[in-house]
Each structure stands twice: as C-alpha cells, then as structure tokens.
Amino acid sequence: MRRLAHIGAGLAILAQLALGTPALAQSARDAAGLASTALSAPTQSKHFARTGGFSIVSRVKADFGAGLGATATGGTFGMTQRIAHTNLTGCELTSVAPLFSHWAPAAGVESNTSQDLMIKVAIEPKGTVTDQATNPPLYVQGRGLEVFTLSRRGSLIVDEVPVSVAAGATFYERTGVTTATAASGTIPRSQIARGGTAMWGENTGEGANANDSVLFNNVTNNTVAGYTSSLMLGRCVSGKIAPSIIGIGDSISVGSHDYIPNGLGWVARALAGWPGGQLGIAGEKERDTLTARGFMARMPIARFATAILDEYGTNDINAADSLATVKASILASALRFQRQGQAFIKATILPYTTSTNGWFDVAGQTVTGNEAVRAAVNSWLRDTSANGFVAQANAQVASIPSAGRAYVVDPAAGVEVDASGALTLNGGFWMAAPGGILDSGTATGGSTSSVISTAKAYGVNALRGYVVHTTGGTAAGQICVVAYNTATVITCSNSMPLSPDATTTFRIYRGLAVDGLHPATEGHARAAAAAKPAIDKIMSLPIGFNLDMPRLPANDNEAERLAA
Secondary structure (H helix, E strand, C coil), X not given: CCCCCCCCCHHHHHHHHHHCCHHHHHHHHHHHCCCCCCCCCCCCCCCCCCCCCCEECCECCEEHHHCEEEEECCCCCCEEEEEEEECCCCCCEEEEEEEEECCEEECCEEECCCCCEEEEEEEECCCCHHHHHHCCCEEECECCECCEEECCCCEEECCCEEXXXXXXXXXXXXXXXXXXXXXXXEEECEEECCCCCCXXXXXXXXXXXXXXXXXXXXXXXXXXXXXXXXXXEEEECCCCCCCCEEEECCCCCCCCCCCCCCCCHHHXXXXXXXXXXXXXXCCCCCHHHHCCCCCCCCHHHHCCCCEEEECCCHHHHHCCCCHHHHHHHHHHHHHHHHCXXXXXXXXXXXXXXXXXXXXXXXXXXXXXXXXXXXXXXXXHHHCCCCCCHHHHHHHHCCCCCCCCCEEEECHHHXXXXXXXXXXXXXXXXXXXXXXXEEEEEECCEEECCEEECCCCCCCCCCCCCCEEEXXXXXXXXXXXXXXXXXXXXXXXXXXXXXXXXXXXXXXXXXXXXXXXXXXXXXXXXXXHHHHHHHHHHHHCCCCCCCCCCCCCCCCHHHHXXXXX
C-alpha cells in the first residue's frame, strides 16, 4: 500500500481495489505499484459492545454545548459541513470510519431532538474544488446506504473507508444532514473550528470559501455551526489502539468565554495534540451523568478513548451537594470508566468568587459560601495517601483485570492565589489581571453585546479574549469578553444587562475570570498550562495504552441496550 503524505488520487483507487476479489485486487495493486499488504473489505456498521480495534484518529474542536441548530426541511440537504481531520495517532491508518451520534444538550442534561436524522458523508482530499476534479471525494455508506438514517439518541459507525493515511496527514469530512421526515425539525449542532477566520474559525490555508462545492447541492457550507461526526475512527496498520482522550464536564469544559481562535477552553487546550474530543454539557453536574439516561448517548462515543479527563464538580458544589456526595459522585464516575480499561483523569476545581471591580485584582474579590467544600474536594484529589482520591479510585477496581488507573491534574494551581496575590493551593481567589490595564476610554455608544468608541483605532481582532469592564456612567459595572473587534467596535461573547452610551467609561485588561465562575481566555490558558504537562505524561505511559483491549459495557443495563 502506498504511504500517502496526504490523501489524494490514491484514495479512490484504494477504495476500488478493496471492492474486487482478492486475486483481482492484488493484481491491480501490483499493476499500480502499490505494496502487497491487502486492505480489509469495508465492514458493516457495528454497535458499540467493543471498540473493534478502532483508534480515534483526530481531535475535532467541537462544543456540543451549543445545543440545537437551525431548522431543517425534511429530506432537503440544505446544511453541509466540511471539517479537517489530522491523523494524530502516530501510526499509518489502513482505513477510516466516521462515528455519528444523535443527541443534544438541553437544560444542562443530555437530550435529543424530535426527529431521526438523514445523513450523507464523503471523505475528501485536502485541496480546492479544482483539486477535487482530479482527486474526487469518496462517498461513505452507512449500513450499505449512501443516505442513511440515525435514530434519536442513537450512534453509528459508518462502513469503513479503506485508505492509507500517513501519521500527521490531513483529510476532510463533508457531512450533509436533514431530518428524516417531510416535516421541519431541528438538528443537533456543534461549534466547530474550520476553514475561515470567523469567531471560531481555523485558518487551514484554504480560505473560508475555497472548498464550496456542489457535492451536496449546497454552497453555504462554511457556516460555523453545524452537524458533523462525533469522532473520526481508524485502524492502525500495527493493529494496536493508539492513545486518545475525551474530555467531559460542564460549561467550563466546553470552553465558555475562551475566544482566541482554536481555544475552546482549558480542556481543549490541555488535550491538544492527542486524538479525541469533548462531550461536556453546559450546566451539567457529575451526578447528572450517573442517572440511568444521563450519559446514555455519549457512552458509545466515550468508550473509544483510552483516557477520560473529568472536569465536573463546580455545578455539584454550587447545588449545595455535601463533601461526601461530591466525592461519591466522582468515585462512581471513575469506576464507570476504569472498569472499561480506561484511564480516568480528574481535574481540580477552579475558584468561584464575586468581585466589585471585574476581577481585575484580588482585593475586590470575595469567596463564595461553598468555598469550604471546593477546597476540601481539591485537597482530597491532591492527597497521595490511602485516604486520597487516586488510592480510593484504584482500590475500587483492584480485582478487575486490565482496569484503567486513576490520576489527578491540577488546573486550579495555575489560576488560584491567596489574599496577597501569591499562587497558593486552595488560596480561594482568581489571580489578578497580568499586565494591568491595557487601555481605557469613554464609549460613544453600544448595545448589550457591544462597546463602541469612535476615538479608538484598535487592530482588527487584536482584543480577542480580553475583558472590557465598564467603570462609570450608564451601564457601569458590567463585563464584556471580547469575541472580536474592529477599529472602533468591540463585540462581546456575552450579553450585558445595559447598553453603553456616551457617558460610559471602560478599561481593558487580560482578566482571568468573567463572572467569578467561568474563566476568561487568560484563565483558560493558564489553567491549561498547569494541567497539560501532567496530561501529556499520563498519555505517554505504556501501561493501559496501545492494547487491543475490548471495552466492556459500563453496566448491565447498558450491555442490554448495546446488544439490542
């Protein structure tokens, strides 16, 4: 098999070879000058009782906290997404297979839409429409059908696409979706980083519109929000499973208020470079995921990761759960994944304070009434004795063969200070804005989502991720996290209660927190920097990884559902 620097002309050839008889296929390979290693024929879609030898291939930047997307007209593929996948496995792939799921967050828990979905998908080479004239896309089938149906809260691995993808190579997935009946309905939506430089855009070198095509009779396929596969799976030529990691958690985990392009929160930043994804839901509690249906649609996705990063805890504590209850929820979550052979990495919980001056400094902050529980949970997580989380979590699975191990990473250590401003474990406060005030001025107008100052001449998007704090006049005391800006108009990622006017004064700085609960971009970056070295070390450990190990159902109820 030819090793491709990126998927190109060989993609369609390899697919055709796999469909022939073994003798004819081998003869064609020899004629084409390809290596003699045979590709497996595409397999039918599987339920998720086991991984089937699949590795997670890429890390798609997605925020499922976006919930439901636009309304689709049944049977009409009016919404198409094209996203990049880079092979991060470190191995050469012999096939790829997108995994699709049908769920959406609602009111802080896992939910679904009102209708089944109709999906069609193609794998494309990296290149423009002109390139695709000579390197055509390869249509992918689900259950042998080019247009396939996915039921609510269902999951499906489409039929494998036999193709050689070198380590580090990039290819594209183009997915079209609509509702399965003639009636209009909403579709699940994710915020994805893709071609272009819009708010969540990722500059792939191809531009925002260079790859519009008529593949699905849709030329508006570069919108930011849309439906894509939940994971891109593949098979390593070695037959082993490559390390991968999926993040779970609440609104902090899905990147609320991290608005530097490609940021999407401290979890995504800390997991960068490893295949995987994110399955968090804004507003969700750890204990919510432990109910009968709390994680049902996401478990078939999460089971393909070799490790899980758990960010939950803030909402449990703020709901007045006791220390014992929070610890029990964390241990139950650890058990669910460790018993499947997955490493379980628990993150410490970030501070929660109020502030009288926009979290500009420590002096204006006051810790919340639940601080004692948060500090106690973090102390338990950091405790390396038999009384600590790691020892207790590992003791739960001591008798289970090939169980995963528990670990702790400490993002709070990168953002938390004491009353004097010194970095301190369980200090209780957010770090003051580094660098002080960047700029200040008087607004000439604005709205609940913008601040306008015609006297300014900012560089376009130079303020992304910074905090604007209104300090006087109308709308004083409000926070605007900069999503993007022009020379004179700052657009906020959040909504402010009041609109600035010509009396409103403001200042701009690199604040770590938005509301005392959620990090701003600076807070996300520092939390990620504190956690990433430990995550990279854990993911590099040989024990428990690169093993072609079956993933067992999390519980008997799930086993029955998956076997159905």
